[in-house]
Amino acid sequence: MKPYVICLMHSSLDGRTHPSRWRPKGAGTDWFEKIHEELGGDAWVIGRVTGSEFAKGKPYPATTGETFPRQNWFARRDAKTYGVVLDAHGKIGWGRSDIGGDPIVVVLSESVPDSHLAGLRGEGVSYIFAGKSEIDLVLALNILNRELGVKRLLVEGGGVANGAFLRAGLIDEFNLILSPAIDGAKGAPFVFDSTEADGDKRAPLTAMTLENVRELGGGVLLLRYLIKNDPQGAAG
Numbered sequence: 001m002k003p004y005v006i007c008l009m010h011s012s013l014d015g016r017t018h019p020s021r022w023r024p025k026g027a028g029t030d031w032f033e034k035i036h037e038e039l040g041g042d043a044w045v046i047g048r049v050t051g052s053e054f055a056k057g058k059p060y061p062a063t064t065g066e067t068f069p070r071q072n073w074f075a076r077r078d079a080k081t082y083g084v085v086l087d088a089h090g091k092i093g094w095g096r097s098d099i100g101g102d103p104i105v106v107v108l109s110e111s112v113p114d115s116h117l118a119g120l121r122g123e124g125v126s127y128i129f130a131g132k133s134e135i136d137l138v139l140a141l142n143i144l145n146r147e148l149g150v151k152r153l154l155v156e157g158g159g160v161a162n163g164a165f166l167r168a169g170l171i172d173e174f175n176l177i178l179s180p181a182i183d184g185a186k187g188a189p190f191v192f193d194s195t196e197a198d199g200d201k202r203a204p205l206t207a208m209t210l211e212n213v214r215e216l217g218g219g220v221l222l223l224r225y226l227i228k229n230d231p232q233g234a235a236g
Helices: 032-039 048-052 114-122 137-148 159-167
Strands: 004-011 043-046 082-086 102-108 126-129 152-155 173-178 205-217 220-229
Touching (some): 004 159, 032 152, 032 173, 043 102, 102 137, 114 126, 152 159
Parallel strands (some): 004 152, 043 082, 043 152
Antiparallel strands (some): 173 220
């Protein structure tokens, strides 16, 4: 069963997501964690690039004498909230087992080497498999629901991960914290983005309904949209 999926992002007026580049500086940048807590997800998910920013370790050894079945492995199943990271090819060496107290669960493809699985197990990092060589997001969400009881999932970037969920027709609600600031330069990530391979794919969005506009102060707005997807165009 698919969890209810909420995308939460914070952006400048031109849709960019790196506050350090915004001008004027410091425009409402303390709101993300507050809204994150208010939304009350059972888990939150980020992509590999964003996940790498939280990593404290080095890549795991390239070889191991051990072999592991391509089966889901959980260090913990009793957490209130989980931090889920999409890392299809096993690039991140964690050096930690949680982010802000939330146990890490890595979503892998079956192409990941045994040495990476040994590294994850050694650090107490849970992992699930969702796809042979690339991540099947529908399968990943079903596993999170079935194995960890995730019923409410927050999708929180980066832009490529957000875009993948959007194009798969999996986002039910979009909450955007909009700051009175401009980036205005090339190279900054957007709220929704894609890889080159997915650049021509369009999301199966059929409607967005503005449910609420909330003034957070200092010109910062929280926009809440409900999203309707075409079930024929959505993945799964």
